[in-house]
Amino acid sequence: MAVASSTFQAPKSGPLTSRTDEDLAPGDIAVGVIIGRASEYFDFFVFGIASVLIFPQVFFPFTDQLTGTLYAFLVFALAFVVRPVGTLIGMEIQRKFGRSAKLTVALFLLGCSTVAMGLLPGYATAGSTAIVLLALCRVGQGLALGGSWDGLPSLLALNAPPDRRGWYAMLGQLGAPLGFLVASGVFLYVYTSLNTLDFLSWGWRFPFFTAFAINVVALFARLRLVVTHEYEKRMEEHELDPAHLHELLPAQGHHIVIGAFAALASYALFHLVTVFPLSWVALSDPQGIDDFMRMELLGAAFAAAAMPMSGLIADKIGRRSFLGTLAIAIGVFALFAPMMLGGGRPGQAAFLLIGFVLLGLSYGQSAGSVTSNFLPHFRYTGAALTADMCWLLGAAFAPVIALYLSSRFGLGSLTVYLLSAVVCTLLALRVNKKLREAAVVED
Template structure:
C-alpha cells in the first residue's frame, strides 16, 4: 500500500488510489476458495505432492510477476489488469497450498496439549510479517522516495520469491514421506468433493468460518489499514511506523504462544470467546487511539497485535475440531478460506473508505461486528467445546 496507489493508480487522488489498491488486494482472498477446490481435484486425480508443487510454483510465479510488473505510466490499464491477475494467482496458490498439517497436529497431539500444537503453525504469520516490515522499513529509510517508487519496493517481492522456493522443497520433502502419508491415511485426512462436504456438514463450514471472524477481521486492521491511514492522514514517518509494527508482530508471536498455554487450560472455544470479548472492548478505543496522533496510533498497533496473537493462535485449532474425520481435511481448508474472505479480504477497504468519509467510529463498528459474529458462532457450535 506504500507503492501501488502511486504506481498503478496515478490518475486518482491518494485516497481513491489507495481504495483502488485495496480492491485489487482483496482479489487474492476471493480466489482462495477456488484454489482449494481446484487443488483438491488435482490431489484426487494425481497426488498431494503434485498439488503442492503446482500451488507453490503458481505462488512464486505470481509474486515474481508483481516484482517485475511495470507501472501505469508504462503499460497503462494493462498494468492494473496484470496486477489483478497476479493477485488472483496468489490467492489460487494459497488455497492450493493446504497440506493438512494443522489437522494432523491437532489430531495426533495429546488431548491436554492440543491448544499448544494448534498454535505452532500460526507462528509463521507474525514472523513473516516482521521480516517483510523490517525490509520495507530499511528500504524506506535508506532510499529517496523516487528510488523507492522506481525500484526499491521490488526487493521484498524478490525475497518472497526466494522464500517460496525454499518452502517448496521443504514442504515437498515432508508431504511425500511414507510416514506423513501413513498418518494422513490413518486419520482419514483425504480430500472430499465440495458438494458432498456442503451437503453433509455445511453448517460446520459456515459456523467454523464465523468462529474465527474476529481474529481475521483484526488481522488486516492492525497490519494493513493503519499503514494506509498514517500515510494519508498523519505526519508520522513511515519507517518509524513500520518499526512499531515490527514490535507489534513480536507481541503477536508472544500472544500466539500464550494462546496455546491458555487453550490447554480453559479450552480452545473459551480462548476464542475470551479473545473476541477483548477485541470487542478494544474496538471502543480504536477511534480515540487512531485519532490521537503518533502516540495513540502506536498504542493502537501494539495492543491490537497482542490481541491478534491471542485470537489468531487458536483460529486454526478451532477449525479442525468442527468436522468429523472424513470431512476434516477439505472442511478445514475451506473454512479457513471463508474466514479470510469474510473477515479479512475487504477489511482495509471498508475501514479506510468508511473512516475517511464518515469518521473512525466505523473502524469500531467493523471490529465489534467481527467479535459479535465470533461469539454468535461459538454459542451455536456447542460441539466445539467437547471436541477440544
C-alpha cells in the same frame, strides 16, 4: 491455516507404530508448518504493504492517494475471493497426481505470481494493462494459497498430546507474525535506504523478488514431510484426504459457515492492525511512515510472543472459551481504537501494541476452533474451506471497508465495524455449543 482438533486416534498398524511416531513427531511437523505458513504470509504482506506505499502512485496515479489506496485494497481482496476456487482445484490435482505434485504446483505459482508483480510496468508505461496484469498476478497468489493446503496443520493437531492441542494449534499460526516481520523489515530497509524517486521507480521491486527464494526454501521444508511414507500413512489413518464438495456441503456444510463466523473477530482484527493503520498514517502523516513501520515491527514481535501464551491458556480453559473471552476483549479494544489511532504517535503506538497482542492471542487459537465437528473423511476438505471462508468473510475486505468508512465518517466507524465482527463470533460460538450439546444428547 485452519487446524483441525479432534480426539486422537491410535494408529491402526502394530509393529511399525513406534517407528512411525519417531519418524513423524509433532516437532518435525511443526517445523514444516511454521516455515510453510511464514513464506505464504510474507508474500501476502508484501502485497499489502505495497498497496499502501507503492501501488497508489505506480498503478493508480490518475486519481488521488485515498482513492488509489482504495483501488489497491480492492485488488488486494481478489486473492481471498478466489482462494476457495484454488482449494478445490488443488484437491482435484491431489486426487490425480498426489499431494507433493499439488504442493509443488501451488508454491511455484505463488512464487512466480509474486515475482511477476516486481516485473510489472507501471500505469505511466502500460496504462490500464498494468492494472489488469497486477490483478491477474494477485488472482494467481490467491489460487496458489488455496491450492497449497497440505494437511500438515490438521496432522499436527491429530498427533499432538490431548492436553496440548491448543499449543500445537498455535504453531501453524505463528507463521503470521514471522511473515509480517520479514516483509515489513525488508520494506522498511528499502524504504529508508532510497530516496522517493528511486524507491518508486525500482526499489519497491526488491521485496517481490525476495519472495521466490523464500518460497523455494518453504517448498523443500514441506516436501521433506509430504513425500515421506510416514506422512502418507498418517494421513490415511486419519482419513485426511479430499472429499467431494457435493458430499460435504449437504452433510456438513453448515460447519464451514459456523467455523468462519466463529473466527470472524480475529480475522477482522488481522488486517485492521497490520495493513489498515499503515494506510491511515500514510494519508494523515506521511512523514511518520518509517517510525510507524518500526512500531509495527515491535508489535509483530509482541504478537509472536503472545501466541505461545495463547496455546498455554487455551489448554487450561479450552479453546472455545478462550476464543469467546478474546472476542470480548477485542470488543473492548474496538471501543478505544479510534481514540488511540487518532491520538498522535503515542496513541498509535498503544493501538499497535495492544492490537498486536490481542491478535496474537486470538489468532493463535482461531484456526480450526470448530473443525472437530467434521466427520473424519470430511475433515481435510472441511478444514481447508473453513479457513478460506474465514479469510474471505473476515479479512479480505477489511482494509478497504475500514479505510473507506474512516475517511468518510471518521475513525468511530472502525469501532462499529469491529464490534459487528465480535457479535458474529460470539453468536457462532453459541450456536456451535448448542449443536455439540444436541449431538451429545442424541448419542
